Amino acid sequence: MPQQFSIERRIHFGVLFFFVVMLPLSLASQTVEPIDRKKLLSLISERNSKPLLLNIWATWCKPCVEEFPDVIRLSNERTEIDVVAISADFPDEIEEKILPFLKKMNVPFKLYVADFADQDEFFSMFDPQWGGEIPVTFIDDQNGKQTHFLRGKHSFMEFQKAVEEVIRKR
Amino acid sequence: MISFLPLGGANDIGASCYYLDVEGTGIVLDSGTHPRKIGLDSLPHFDLIRDKNVDVALISHAHQDHIDSLPYLVQHHPYIRIATTPQTRGVAELTLHNTVNILAEQLKDHLELRPYTHEEIDLLIQSIEWHAYTEQFTVNGYRHNSRDPVTASFHDAGHILGSGGILVEHGGRSIFYTGDINLEQQAIFPGAILPNMKVDVLILECTHGATEDSLFPSRDEEETRLTRSANNILENNGSVLIPVFALGKVQEMLAILWRQMVKGSLAKVDIYTGGVGKKICKVYDRNRFVVPYNDPEFVLDDVPQKDIYDIEQIEDLSRQHCIVLAGSGMMIERTMSFKLAQRWLQDTKSAIFTVGYMDPETPGFRIRHANKGDLIQLTKTSEPQTVRCNIDRFRFSAHSTRGGLLSIVERLNPGMIVLVHGENTSVDWMGYTILKNFPYMKVHGAEVGKQVTLFE
Numbered sequence: 189m190p191q192q193f194s195i196e197r198r199i200h201f202g203v204l205f206f207f208v209v210m211l212p213l214s215l216a217s218q219t220v221e222p223i224d225r226k227k228l229l230s231l232i233s234e235r236n237s238k239p240l241l242l243n244i245w246a247t248w249c250k251p252c253v254e255e256f257p258d259v260i261r262l263s264n265e266r267t268e269i270d271v272v273a274i275s276a277d278f279p280d281e282i283e284e285k286i287l288p289f290l291k292k293m294n295v296p297f298k299l300y301v302a303d304f305a306d307q308d309e310f311f312s313m314f315d316p317q318w319g320g321e322i323p324v325t326f327i328d329d330q331n332g333k334q335t336h337f338l339r340g341k342h343s344f345m346e347f348q349k350a351v352e353e354v355i356r357k358r
Numbered sequence: 359m360i361s362f363l364p365l366g367g368a369n370d371i372g373a374s375c376y377y378l379d380v381e382g383t384g385i386v387l388d389s390g391t392h393p394r395k396i397g398l399d400s401l402p403h404f405d406l407i408r409d410k411n412v413d414v415a416l417i418s419h420a421h422q423d424h425i426d427s428l429p430y431l432v433q434h435h436p437y438i439r440i441a442t443t444p445q446t447r448g449v450a451e452l453t454l455h456n457t458v459n460i461l462a463e464q465l466k467d468h469l470e471l472r473p474y475t476h477e478e479i480d481l482l483i484q485s486i487e488w489h490a491y492t493e494q495f496t497v498n499g500y501r502h503n504s505r506d507p508v509t510a511s512f513h514d515a516g517h518i519l520g521s522g523g524i525l526v527e528h529g530g531r532s533i534f535y536t537g538d539i540n541l542e543q544q545a546i547f548p549g550a551i552l553p554n555m556k557v558d559v560l561i562l563e564c565t566h567g568a569t570e571d572s573l574f575p576s577r578d579e580e581e582t583r584l585t586r587s588a589n590n591i592l593e594n595n596g597s598v599l600i601p602v603f604a605l606g607k608v609q610e611m612l613a614i615l616w617r618q619m620v621k622g623s624l625a626k627v628d629i630y631t632g633g634v635g636k637k638i639c640k641v642y643d644r645n646r647f648v649v650p651y652n653d654p655e656f657v658l659d660d661v662p663q664k665d666i667y668d669i670e671q672i673e674d675l676s677r678q679h680c681i682v683l684a685g686s687g688m689m690i691e692r693t694m695s696f697k698l699a700q701r702w703l704q705d706t707k708s709a710i711f712t713v714g715y716m717d718p719e720t721p722g723f724r725i726r727h728a729n730k731g732d733l734i735q736l737t738k739t740s741e742p743q744t745v746r747c748n749i750d751r752f753r754f755s756a757h758s759t760r761g762g763l764l765s766i767v768e769r770l771n772p773g774m775i776v777l778v779h780g781e782n783t784s785v786d787w788m789g790y791t792i793l794k795n796f797p798y799m800k801v802h803g804a805e806v807g808k809q810v811t812l813f814e
Contacts, residue, residue, distance in 0.1 A: 248488055249490075249647075249648045250490055250491075251647055252648075319640065319643045319644065319657065319659055320643070320644040321643055321645070321646055340647040
């Protein structure tokens with residue numbers, strides 16, 4: 189009995205620890221930073237010898253919001269790639285729109301919001317074929333060369349397939 | 359109590375603006391200007407709500423007659439909340455800045471009304487909150503006097519990018535304002551998605567109430583006829599002028615023309631566009647995966663286009679064997695389509711094709727109803743001129759036919775209907791037919807300044 193009690197206590201403690209300490213910590217660590225041209229350039233060029241999946245989304249975009257959990261799952265399951273998401277919301281909407289949305293999820297990757305006075309400048313930093321439609325996902329290999337330009341909403345399986353292709357090429 | 363007070367756009371198309379008082383919360387539905395009026399005459403009767411609670415403005419879409427007086431409404435009520443769809447906010451940023459330029463010119467001699475400025479529009483756009491289709495949000499005002507909240511949501515109206523019917527709910531009661539609505543598929547959009555519920559009150563637009571459904575051929579037939587007519591003109595070295603609204607019609611016509619050119623049915627000639635219509639195409643393209651779209655792979659910006667404003671002598675366009683899409687849609691005086699029409703009318707080889715709504719007092723209406731050889735006077739001050747070009751009319755409406763409007767009534771099955779946004783003949787036909795088919799419904803024809811009690 190004492191041992192059983194101890195296991196229960198441990199489970200209770202574990203659950204309590206998760207909700208009281210870990211969960212708030214993980215939520216608190218969810219920050220969204222504005223990203224300008226300079227920061228974006230260094231983000232794209234920094235590689236850590238890993239491929240990069242860059243997802244561009246917005247809270248007002250229903251397919252983006254529907255796709256987002258699959259991007260999170262991909263990041264959790266494929267640690268051999270870096271994942272970054274850039275929101276096309278306005279920088280002054282971080283508190284009001286972006287963080288409330290993110291609170292519903294536990295996002296394991298870096299989050300930014302585009303901070304460009306000229307939208308076209310932001311669009312021009314990716315594929316010249318990209319006209320700003322979202323959701324959109326770019327995948328670069330470990331050398332920074334773009335391998336995939338995925339327009340519209342994609343599933344976990346589709347992302348997984350694209351990542352496989354990049355990894356296989358290494 | 360819940361009451362409804364039209365401030366504009368009642369038995370007329372223009373200056374749409376309606377005031378709803380929901381238990382002390384003041385809601386303004388749309389805030390447009392009248393496209394053929396100038397100065398104070400073009401505005402809704404804001405004086406009717408000067409002493410009332412004005413808490414939130416809900417904007418159905420970004421056409422001039424639904425949004426262009428919003429900056430003036432904000433001047434009267436600086437603390438008002440404004441909400442619309444993200445797409446309407448994106449488009450409004452372009453159209454309202456464009457209106458600043460038009461007003462600066464129009465109001466030069468109208469001292470009673472100051473044109474709004476680009477700075478005011480920048481601030482206005484920043485202050486607009488957005489809500490995706492079907493997202494419900496609370497709009498309670500400061501003097502809301504009920505425990506139940508007032509909520510609102512936008513529902514895809516299938517009219518233009520971002521257009522939304524507005525559902526207002528309070529204490530189990532529902533009021534649905536259609537805005538401009540289209541149930542049928544267009545070239546780009548698949549048609550409205552109505553709320554899946556019975557509503558208590560329906561505020562229904564009546565644009566086509568006076569037009570028999572038989573006058574609207576199928577879109578396929580109309581596209582084929584337009585293609586054939588355009589080919590006839592182009593083969594004879596003529597050019598086609600299509601006056602279009604920058605928002606909605608430019609994009610629809612580009613989609614239609616390009617589809618026919620790709621199929622090889624329409625001669626591949628230069629298409630001229632320009633101005634704000636071209637910029638709006640980019641907003642369409644950016645949202646093609648976000649809102650219901652017939653073909654998200656279709657990109658308006660990929661359609662080869664030349665810019666009208668790059669031409670040194672715009673009058674020479676009629677000799678260039680091309681198709682020109684130019685605003686305004688109703689060929690209002692001093693606009694590009696008006697200037698071009700004056701030139702086109704003289705050219706026997708060319709044609710003017712009208713494709714959308716024309717207010718009966720506009721130059722566009724006069725041209726649409728003229729025949730070759732007629733003598734027409736485009737404005738009160740202009741010289742009469744003989745029509746030498748071909749004139750043809752094509753029906754690519756972005757509004758529901760009257761059969762479509764009746765099916766909205768049937769599907770939403772309201773206890774009460776308020777008819778708005780239509781000329782008297784349209785409102786009369788809709789009222790008569792609704793009462794005949796649904797005798798248990800209460801029907802009101804809206805009148806500016808006349809309050810209707812929706813719920814005691």
